[in-house]
Amino acid sequence: MTVAAPEALIEAHDLHYTFAGGIPALSGVDFAVRSGARVALLGANGAGKTTVLLHLNGSLKPSRGTLRLGGEMAGYDRAALMRWRTRVGLVLQDPDDQLFAGTVYEDVSFGPLNLGLPEPDVRARVTFALEALGIADLAARPAHMLSFGQKRRAAIAGIVAMRPQVLLLDEPTAGLDPHGVGQLLATLDALAAAGTALVLSTHDVDLAYGWAETVALMERGRIIAEGPPETVLADDAVLARARLRRPLLIELAFQARAAGLISAQPFPRRAADLAAWLRSAQIVGA
Amino acid sequence: MTVAAPEALIEAHDLHYTFAGGIPALSGVDFAVRSGARVALLGANGAGKTTVLLHLNGSLKPSRGTLRLGGEMAGYDRAALMRWRTRVGLVLQDPDDQLFAGTVYEDVSFGPLNLGLPEPDVRARVTFALEALGIADLAARPAHMLSFGQKRRAAIAGIVAMRPQVLLLDEPTAGLDPHGVGQLLATLDALAAAGTALVLSTHDVDLAYGWAETVALMERGRIIAEGPPETVLADDAVLARARLRRPLLIELAFQARAAGLISAQPFPRRAADLAAWLRSAQIVGA
Amino acid sequence: MHIMEGYLPVAHAVGWTAVSAPIVAWGGMRLVRTVRAHPETKMLLAASGAFCFVLSALKIPSVTGSCSHPTGTGLGAVLFGPSVMTVLGSLVLLFQALLLAHGGLTTLGANVFSMAIVGPFVAWGVFRLGQAIGASAVVAVFMAAALADLSTYIVTSAQLAVAFPDPVSGFAGSFVKFATVFALTQVPLAIIEGLVTVVVFTILTNY
């Protein structure tokens, strides 16, 4: 009995890209986003995360390699890019690079208007996006009167209003305090529950470990490991190559083992589960 | 036998400050920086950390309250501010705000030149600062060709070249990957060893816990708790008020206790010490 | 320093608007044509306009302590050309009126004439002339920026003198009065704007 694997929403194969000045940015990236995905693209600064995201929504064109959308070869003409961006939304790292209009409401309306929707639909989508991000009360504010966290949400709302199947977020937790990160992750969970595939880039190993279903580890324009976080982020060799460290919870598990407490697999994913995990740990020595 | 406590380098008393439009930024901040200090000013976004730092080097003038430098009342005339800024250096959060056109070398020479030093002294200071920050090889690079982490170091070098007694750093680890954070902290340790008092602002509780000797917890323009990190950051009530969470290592210690492992005080400050701590922990139950 | 809201009699306000409008419209049409052909220039123009606004609002070390400020049009004209500057300069003046309550809406025409038309064209003319006679770029830029600044204030004084001739000595006497108060105090500032512009220009062309 063979069941065909569900077609990937985006499938990148052997992407190469070189910056102006000849500096290589990507050298052979293979990456797929499937429906329901929760992927963390993890890597140090300069590893190529942003460049991958810009390829996944057609903002950059690879110098070599191919991109498929729902199985079809991606096109770069105006109409193809338009369809592409309706399906794949990208939230840039700095919200100030994305917010341009006089008020949050106007800004969020920009994408839906570009889709050519009639006014009532545009308004409905703006209302939906503002509520999804919890910023309905900020609709009339100009961008420069928002706090950093609010700007971030407004920028995401601008993309969510386009109802993409895939939402790409470049370092969405950068600059947010723990409370802000918590709020953002809750919002992302809600979007994931509503069926949006999520890819976020980050250099925060603890975040990737706690949030992602799949981690893709990047280094020097390549994806050097991909898989469940508890496997990828426990592999010291690849972590060292990527100039990253173990997540603290994995560190704890290793240290616990070193201390003579043999860990019960799997490692806990959240700090709150530690107690249970420690309790179930088999005690050796002591 | 009474020994006078050493005069604080900076002593702020009852600082009040209001932004344009009547929004209160500080409402009664008491804060002192002593020689050899390693203080983390910890708080969520918008708590008032940056505003405090701007007061500590005279960039903002409090609407109420006083500042003393080495026991003397701070003045705000041109000459007094000059002396103040030679003693207290401030590194702003965004390195792009403080790197000006030209090469790294030229930029770092900006401060010493403004001090009116003779050329050989300027060159000696630039060389010293570039080496202290480990960026001597980038001297001839224009600022816009640096990576984010390199920019951060160049910006700090620009202040270090002024040889301040106190170095204030606004969110110096923001945007740095784990490797970059490690490098930066090593640099700060070297500066502290050479006698520079350090104050850094952050919303990263794990960083503050691992690095600081004293933590000052800010919330809504006030310092709501101050003391050794293992005390302040284990106090759930003040953490909740400040909208922050426990450091992961403290969380672990609490969870270990909840799991039936009674923790040996004090909590470990670094992940690497976890094994030893777990080993010394008294096992109850099991 | 611009002519304040309500300072000019109706006829003058209308008159200066009538003089400025066609020139700005000409610059605007050229700009719209460029933007239609290359939509991406919109963003660069907006960024440049913001740059000019900030330049004009930067408090440069003030000698007189007056409400004078640099115009920034000299640098703008040399970098972006005078026809673009008529539009960007007009937008800067509109923003100054609406974000700083500096200048005014009914006096916009008069202020546009002095700051967004005369200033940029003087700067551009002086710069081209300097290049033609073989002056160094530094000298040409300095003269362009300083004279653009100064000419703006001389024109402003003339506009006020036309509106309020001296009861005794007429336009000439009034011009002397206004020029003394507004333009003369601007001389050191014009020189400073020239010097700052030279620094900016040198750096921008080197890196």
Add this chain to the structure above:
Amino acid sequence: MAAAAMDLIDRIAQTNRWSRRHPAEKLMLGGGLLLLSLILPAIPAAPLILLAAAAAVLVGARVSGRDYLAILAAPLAFLALGAVVLAVSVQPDAGAPWLTVSTDSIATAATVTLRALAAVASLLLIVLTVPLTALLRQAHRLRVPAPIIEIAVMMYRFTMLAFGMAVRGRQAQANRLGYRNLRRAIHSSGLLAATLLPRLLDRGRRMEIGLATRACTGELRTLAPAVTLSPAFLSGAVALHASIAAVTVAWVTLVPSAA
């Protein structure tokens, strides 16, 4: 620096009690008063207009009196200086020019100053109650081409970013004593400005990507929240204009010296 004044005005415009009203209402009210201040005789119209405009801002829009006076300070300084210039005449005879004062010149100075004061109050009514972007949205009614309006909207956004960069950059330079004397200050100002332009152009290029990811078609069309025009507010404004005009006409007819 002007940044503080701009910040204050912008903040008030965005947050005053009338900020959610339809821009056309406030434009009608303020613009009408501005027009009246120019065409009606300064006595008695100017004081009435000044009073009406100040009341609208302070009582209607609930702007704080302290902020209002702080914003009014700069125009007042200009007015005072201008009044002196207008009141004094230059007497070009007897070799060196002499300064004299006449009743005529004092009357001109008084009229011009009063009228300008009324006009500035009317301008402030618009400036302090209508956010700049809401005003720009109305510009298409004046047949301003869409690309120019879009550039202006973007320019507003960039201006706010640029002021932040300039303020922080200047602070960073001051931290390193960049303004200790005039020579260093000229150098530092030049450096600051030279750094600003490439940063802004860079920002523009990144914004270009940001807009492209939202399927930008070249135009920057947006939709504002729907606000309704209040007929009551509009008719109130017109009634106010009419009564100021009526009082002025009555005054001019009844008080012989006014003519």
